[in-house]
Amino acid sequence: MLAPERHELILRSLRRHGRLRVAELVAELGVSAITVRRDLAELDSAGLLRRVHGGAIGTSPAGRETQGSQLTIGIVVPSAASYYSDVIRGxxxxxxxYGARLVLGVSGYDVERERQRIDKVLEVGVAGLLISTALGDGAADQLDSRLDEIDVPVVLMERAFGFPHVAREYDHVRTDHAYGAMLALRHFAALGHRRVAINLQATVTAHWLRRGIESAAAALDVEVFLSPVDLPMRGDDPVALAQLDAFLAECExxxxxxxxxxxxxxxxxxxxxxMERGLRVPEDLAVIAYNDVTAALAVVPLTAVCPPKFALGGTACELLLRKLKGDPAPVQHLSLLPDLNIRTSCGAVADAEPRVALFRN
Incomplete structure (x- = not known):
């Protein structure tokens, strides 16, 4: 059966049922799923239907306005708060x-819930999907086929999955967190610090921060200590003081x-x-934080590496929208550089004289 004949049968079936599934068309037309998806993509480009997860729904050429007013984009992220709130806003x-709208799904960093949220968002009939997976790049071997099963265009945010963990290349926009780590170490080195203690939260970002720390320390001739102490996420955690004291002891x-x-x-x-232990910040202890979401609100405003969160969300969304409007650009892997916002917490310069009893009980 030739493509024009298949297209006519697909449109005729769509007028009868209002919605089609790939599996049903495979059985009806006697062709492969790949052929059906290609046919649906061609009809979608012509404005004769709209592709959705697992099939297609009806539309009209007039419904696909050049301003994108009818376009709906899905966005699935691990959290709608803190770091990702700015990504979503961007x-x-x-x-x-572009006159488009977003439909949000939140996974809570749970892999199974993420799968459910993706399915829910796709059921709305979104034309494309922005996604930051619950799994980070360091856990790419656990990804399975969840991305490759999505049959609308996908742009990854803060993730950079590639062969052999996915079957095809995806557009992605991510922060160069390794560069962010370098910014912090370079600032410390400029202040005269040659030893830097580091504590990384157990998040997907740590994968890239470790890479940046290793290369930056070698380039700057700075010694680093990566602490195994797991600092509490919440200050009111019952074990918070003990963990904070343990890390301060490591610094000493x-x-x-x-x-x-x-x-x-x-x-x-x-x-x-x-400060409760008698240390002065920044005179006795210089501190740089990473993320810069609430850093400026600390008792001593924190110097912080600031990933371009808002710009990241906007760049990823524009990349997807341009793709949906037929932009012939090749797959793009974009890295955005963070900034260092210098505040009060990082003014200390290491003394030439030996340090005496800075850490007191």
């Missing part, structure tokens, strides 16, 4: 410029007066505890 602002043992902490919440609580 995507929403860009969608508004390493003879470090400079600390890089991921994230802002940890950095702010660490500063409070250091």
């Amino acid at each position: 995507a929403e602002a860009m969608a508004g410029r 043992a390493f003879d470090s007066r400079a600390v890089l902490v991921h994230s802002d919440e940890h950095g702010a609580r660490l500063v409070e505890r250091a």
Whole structure:
């Protein structure tokens, strides 16, 4: 059967049923799923139907306005708060410029819930999907086929999956977190610090931060200590003080007066505890936080590496919208550079004289 004949049968069936599924068309037309998806893509481009997850729904040429006013984009993220709130706002602002709208799904960093949220968003009939998976790049071997099963265009945010973990290449927009780590270490080195203690929150970002720390430390001739202490996410955690004290003891043992902490919440609580123990910030202990969501609100405003969260959401959304409007650009892998916002917490310069009894009980 020739393509024009299949297209006519698909449109005729769509007029009867209002919605089609790929599996049903495979059985009806006697062709492969790949052929059916290609036919649906061609008809979608012609404005004769709209592709959705698993099939297609009816539309009219007039419904696909050049301003994108009828276009709906899905966005699935691990959280709608803190870091990702700015990512969502950036995507929403860009969608508004194109006259499109967003449909949000939140996974809570749960892999199974993420699968459900993706399915729910796709059922709405979105034309494309922005997604930051619950799994980070360091856990790509656990990804399975969830991305490759999505049959609308996908742009990844803060993820950079590639062969052999996915079957095809995806557009992605991510923060160069390795560069962010370099910014922090370079600032410490400029202040005269040669030993830096580091505590990384157990998040997907840590995968890239470790890479950046390793290369930056070698380039800057700075010694680093990566702490195994798991700082509490919440300051009211019953074990918070013990963990904070353990990390401060590590800083003392390493003879470090400079600390890089991921994230802002940890950095702010660490500063409070250091001051409770008689340390001056930044004179006795210089602190840089990573994320810059609430860093400026700390008791001592925190110098912080600031990923371009808002710009990341906007860039990813624009990349997807341009693709949906027929932009012939090749697959793009974009890295955005973070900034360093310098505040009060990082003014200390290491003394030439030996340090005496800075850490007191």
